[in-house]
Amino acid sequence: MKHIYLDYNATSPVRPEVLETMLPFYREQFGNPSSVHWAGRQVSGALEKAREQVASLINASPAEIVFVSCGSEGDNMAIKGTLDALKDRGNHIITTAVEHPAVLETCAAMEKAGYEVTYLPVDKNGELDLAELEKAITAKTVLISVMWANNETGNIYPIEEIGRIAKKYNIRFHTDAVQAVGKVPVDVQKANIDLLVISGHKIGAPKGVGAIYIRRGTRMTQFMHGGHQERNRRAGTQNVAGIAGLGKACELASQELVSYYRRVRALRDRLEDGISSQVPEIKLNGTPFRDRRLPNTLNVSFAYIEGESLLLNLDMFGIAASSGSACTSGSLEPSHVMGAMCVEVTLAHSSTRFSLGPETTAEEIDHVLDVLPTTVQRLRDMSPLYNCGRTAEGCETCETVRRL
């Protein structure tokens, strides 16, 4: 059976060019980049090359890039490092209700530690109201943390406008750009960003490597203590092979951004249009304005059926997607993103995300469109909610869990 991978927002395969770049650092170029001898010298240049490649993709200087182990580490470092460094100035963070757990749970931990957090609500399309953001700012606000793009819906947030607001009030601005980098143009200067987080495995580099952009002059309390690596900003011997891979992936992303966007967007639109025309009673989750969504992401709920059972059925056809149902989140509640958007609870359990990648083909999308309508119908025929005259719960009675 042919495998069709439509879960690129979860992770992506390592690209062959990236792997080629990495392999020498597992064999002959094995040195510790901090060593002064030949073995160390062989690899220290690779780190600096990767730093340039990453910096160039986001319009930063190489000295502003610090390598970390993953996106979550970068987000933890940005939030905790800022709050501690600025504790004399204030104790308030503004973030959104739809952040990735790497930000949301870090903020929740900071709340327990005595900080104050405002979680900005989103509307039914998952969009932010920037007037709300401005209203939330107080004299004690030290950090605004808003994701560049949402992993579940693909919604792209107005980062440049948020950057302007942050600058106006002289508040530090952090963005989790894990889903945006490599998919849409990301420019830290234009958007006035102080801290930006990148994850390797979302863009064709391996798992276990990421980067954080720290604007020059941004005071941070050290998060990982130890050796003097990364100019004392992140201790620990660098993951040289992973970092070289991340650099290569960023270089490829710079070169291919325009063609990637055009190609993947056309395939995503084909999938979106196909589902809309072939499957009745669906709900798009996220903004209906396709330009304001990542080009590769489609999140849709199929009324009357539950997400995990749909995923298992698609899996039998070799199709890999993901869901916001409780069953796939490991908790009893459906996705907090669907909750924040006030998606009716059974529809939240049914939310299904298709996220495409550079390897996705038109044949694969057509195969999904062949299989999906009958699969959805089969599960609907099994559902006690289908054709039974029940109406969806209204927003007032819906018990979807909202953080706010």
Added chain:
Amino acid sequence: MYTDKVMDHFTNPRNVGEIEDANGVGEVGNASCGDIMKIFLKVENNIIKDVKFKTFGCGAAIATSSMVTEMAIGKTIEEALELSNQAVAEALDGLPAQKMHCSNLAADALHEAIKNYITKNN
């Protein structure tokens, strides 16, 4: 994650549907937790002659519903009331730990349907 038996019952669920002249109907679960199971019974002379189900839920919810219908057919209502969620899970060679309490409700649905039958017939 799931055993072969779970996948078998999920892929080819037995006794899906409704019984038009059912004399016992039971439903458990709620939309919030993502599982709703509805069981339809046809009881004759105290014996369960036919069972059908409709389920909104995950793989485990559908598989346990299917399994409980197979286990219940031919049993007396007293025997069927003895069937436990645990027994259904065991008949499927087990369920993942996190599914044991949220999606393993099929025997409860069966019991609700039997109670409905008893109420109607007394």
